[in-house]
Amino acid sequence: MMRRPVIAVAGLACETSTFFASRTRAAAFQPRRGDEVIEKYAFIQPGSILGESADWRGTLISHTLPGGAVTRDAFETLSAEILSRLREITAPIMLDGLWFGIHGAMCVQGLDDVEYELLKCCREVIGPDVLVSxxxxxxxxxxxxxxxxxxxITCY
Structure with a gap:
C-alpha cells in the first residue's frame, strides 16, 4: 500500500481596512485547532475523496470579520500557535505539503507583508522542499x- 502524503493545514485571515480607526484584536478571531480544522472542511474529512487521499493534520486556522488593522500582539500570538503546532506535527514526521489558508488583505500594525512573514516562518519549520499551496x-x-x-496559489 502506498503511503498517503501528510499535509498540514494552517492559516490566518482578516480582510483589513486601514481606514477603520478600530483595531482587530485576538478575541475577534475564531480559531479552530487540530481536528477542528479538518472538521471545518467537508472535502478533506475522512470518507471524502481528498480526505482518504492524504493524511490531513490541522494546526490552527483563524478567521475574523473584516475590520481595522490587526494588532501586532494578536498576530504574534496566533502565529506563534501555528508555528508551535507545525513543530509538533513535524517532530516525528516530514510533511509533504502545507495548505496555507489566507485572505490576502490582512494588515498588522508595524508589518508590511504579514502573509509573507507568517509563511516565511512556516517555511523555517517545514523546510524549503515541502509543497505549499x-x-x-x-x-x-x-x-x-x-x-x-x-x-x-488559488482563489476561492
Whole structure:
C-alpha cells in the first residue's frame, strides 16, 4: 500500500481596512485547532475523496470579520500557535505539503507583508522542499515575496 502524503493545514485571515480607526484584536478571531480544522472542511474529512487521499493534520486556522488593522500582539500570538503546532506535527514526521489558508488583505500594525512573514516562518519549520499551496480571496494581495514562498496559489 502506498503511503498517503501528510499535509498540514494552517492559516490566518482578516480582510483589513486601514481606514477603520478600530483595531482587530485576538478575541475577534475564531480559531479552530487540530481536528477542528479538518472538521471545518467537508472535502478533506475522512470518507471524502481528498480526505482518504492524504493524511490531513490541522494546526490552527483563524478567521475574523473584516475590520481595522490587526494588532501586532494578536498576530504574534496566533502565529506563534501555528508555528508551535507545525513543530509538533513535524517532530516525528516530514510533511509533504502545507495548505496555507489566507485572505490576502490582512494588515498588522508595524508589518508590511504579514502573509509573507507568517509563511516565511512556516517555511523555517517545514523546510524549503515541502509543497505549499495558498488559497486566498481573488482580490487579495500577492507580493513577490509571498509568491516566492508558495508553489501554488488559488482563489476561492
Amino acid at each position: 495558498a488559497s486566498m480571496d481573488p482580490h487579495g494581495n500577492v507580493s513577490r515575496e509571498l509568491a516566492h514562498q508558495t508553489d501554488l
